[in-house]
Amino acid sequence: MKHLAAALILLFACTACDQRVRLSPVExxxxxxxxxxxxxxxxxxxxxxIGIHVTGEAAETYRDALSILLQSGRVEGVRVEISRRNQxxxxxxxxxxxxxxxxxxxxxxxxxxxxxxxEQQIDRIFAAYPEIRYFQIGNEVTTIxxxxxxxxxxxxxxxxxxxxxxxxxxxxxxxxxxxTQSTLGFGVYGPAELxxxxxxxxxxxxPDQVIIAINAYDPESxxxxxxxxxxxxxGFRVWVTESGVADPARHIPFVQEKYPLLRNYLRAERVxxxxxxxxxxxxxxEFSLVKHPASYPNYWKSPLFELLAGRP
Amino acid sequence: MTGxxxxxxxxxxxxxxxxxxxxLGAQALSDDPEGGRKTGTYISTGLAHWQGxxxxxxxxxxxTVNLFDAGYNLTSINVEVESYxxxxxxxxxxxxxxxxxDVIRRADSGHMFSAAVFRDVDFKVFAVKAGxxxxxxxxxxxxxxxxxxxxxxxxxxYRHTHPDRNVDVPLIGTSTDGALYPFVELSVVQRPWIxxxxxGVRINVIGFNFDDYEVSATDQVTHSFRQAKVxxxxxxxxxxxxxx
Numbered sequence: 276m277k278h279l280a281a282a283l284i285l286l287f288a289c290t291a292c293d294q295r296v297r298l299s300p301v302e303x304x305x306x307x308x309x310x311x312x313x314x315x316x317x318x319x320x321x322x323x324x325i326g327i328h329v330t331g332e333a334a335e336t337y338r339d340a341l342s343i344l345l346q347s348g349r350v351e352g353v354r355v356e357i358s359r360r361n362q363x364x365x366x367x368x369x370x371x372x373x374x375x376x377x378x379x380x381x382x383x384x385x386x387x388x389x390x391x392x393x394e395q396q397i398d399r400i401f402a403a404y405p406e407i408r409y410f411q412i413g414n415e416v417t418t419i420x421x422x423x424x425x426x427x428x429x430x431x432x433x434x435x436x437x438x439x440x441x442x443x444x445x446x447x448x449x450x451x452x453x454x455t456q457s458t459l460g461f462g463v464y465g466p467a468e469l470x471x472x473x474x475x476x477x478x479x480x481x482p483d484q485v486i487i488a489i490n491a492y493d494p495e496s497x498x499x500x501x502x503x504x505x506x507x508x509x510g511f512r513v514w515v516t517e518s519g520v521a522d523p524a525r526h527i528p529f530v531q532e533k534y535p536l537l538r539n540y541l542r543a544e545r546v547x548x549x550x551x552x553x554x555x556x557x558x559x560x561e562f563s564l565v566k567h568p569a570s571y572p573n574y575w576k577s578p579l580f581e582l583l584a585g586r587p
Numbered sequence: 588m589t590g591x592x593x594x595x596x597x598x599x600x601x602x603x604x605x606x607x608x609x610x611l612g613a614q615a616l617s618d619d620p621e622g623g624r625k626t627g628t629y630i631s632t633g634l635a636h637w638q639g640x641x642x643x644x645x646x647x648x649x650x651t652v653n654l655f656d657a658g659y660n661l662t663s664i665n666v667e668v669e670s671y672x673x674x675x676x677x678x679x680x681x682x683x684x685x686x687x688x689d690v691i692r693r694a695d696s697g698h699m700f701s702a703a704v705f706r707d708v709d710f711k712v713f714a715v716k717a718g719x720x721x722x723x724x725x726x727x728x729x730x731x732x733x734x735x736x737x738x739x740x741x742x743x744x745y746r747h748t749h750p751d752r753n754v755d756v757p758l759i760g761t762s763t764d765g766a767l768y769p770f771v772e773l774s775v776v777q778r779p780w781i782x783x784x785x786x787g788v789r790i791n792v793i794g795f796n797f798d799d800y801e802v803s804a805t806d807q808v809t810h811s812f813r814q815a816k817v818x819x820x821x822x823x824x825x826x827x828x829x830x831x
Contacts, residue, residue: 463760483807498764501749505747505751505752505763505796506763510808538735
């Protein structure tokens, strides 16, 4: 048995010796700069898209932070919510962000889904934001609407989505590409919901005009999407519209380790970091790349932001 | 990858095939006291491993870039129950059913069940066993790969490589989450006293999809889908005890 044990140890030691070396997350060095290998690795894996909560209290900080990332080439587009709560049809914050030169993905807020005249609402939104080409119709519609207010089932949602799709194709052909509401990527809930959307007609729509949106915070739990994306939704593009981790110390490792998996598993063309600043509804979210916007210009910046900005 | 990894895999299989039976050859061989084949049903557990590129060089992608490394590295644990007949029946010496867990640290994929029949030939100090069967379950996430290439004009091209999910795994998840495919297996086996030791190679014949996408800067999408059978090998070693 000694010979047997030796043979087995030899077998597995030999096969293991070809393991690729994985880069470990490296903290800022004592000299106050990021390791260049780390900067290159994160830069290669980063997807230059970020979600932004539209709120006036952070306007100056957004402008500053986005300018910094634009200069370093680390942001190309942002996702902003077009909310019915804001009665201004052309939100000045969205407009000012757009003027910086970043591409906008307009998330048409969930409250629009209950508008009986959704087609006219879409007309108004298109008129107010001629610079926006990508519009997402709702987000996590079955999971984030408060139970005290109106809620919507996935069947009802698909009726609304089909109405918007038909209206855009008929009245605004070529004007916009629509994104589905983002299903939530945990466990089997999101995949089951997306499968229901397929059963309700999603797969019959034109893949040139519709992009599948998924919010995925754990790429490996998104495994149940793979059969759908390789089957009935095989011809559709996929964007991950929210991702990240709620711990600034783990932002950089998340990009290094999870972004490639999101691309691999979900063939995601884009991955949006959940939020530039997630503090408009209370305590600053730990997803945030910046915090304390009221302290502008001395607002807090996460290690990931600093790395992407290309400065210590 | 890896031609080197594939060559190394081959030689490791040879090493396993030579060293293991030699080491066991020093032990007493326990034949059936009545002189026939030794019958028995065993439960065994072991490890399986493969790394390298399962696709031929250059077949994975049109492009020379390899952003995220297309190498495969699967380490698995498996449990099998195998039964050896007293006599061959229609050239079959026995059958096995098994479960293999690929990528041990993840719970939500890489669960594969198998059923196989085999024929073994006794060479006194060891037996050579050849068999084949079907494997069914939720394949490992490691098989799903996407490589991107962004052109200067904003055109995004990518190839998504993924196993064909051709069956349902009932009760959980979506209706297209499982794969069913055949495999063949070659191993050397020793069954001293109540124990079983086995080392060999299993080759799964998995249907893979190669999906190419091209998205222009103006969102015009073109795609080309192709499917091909890919041989996915595993080296494995098992240890077992006789149940009855």
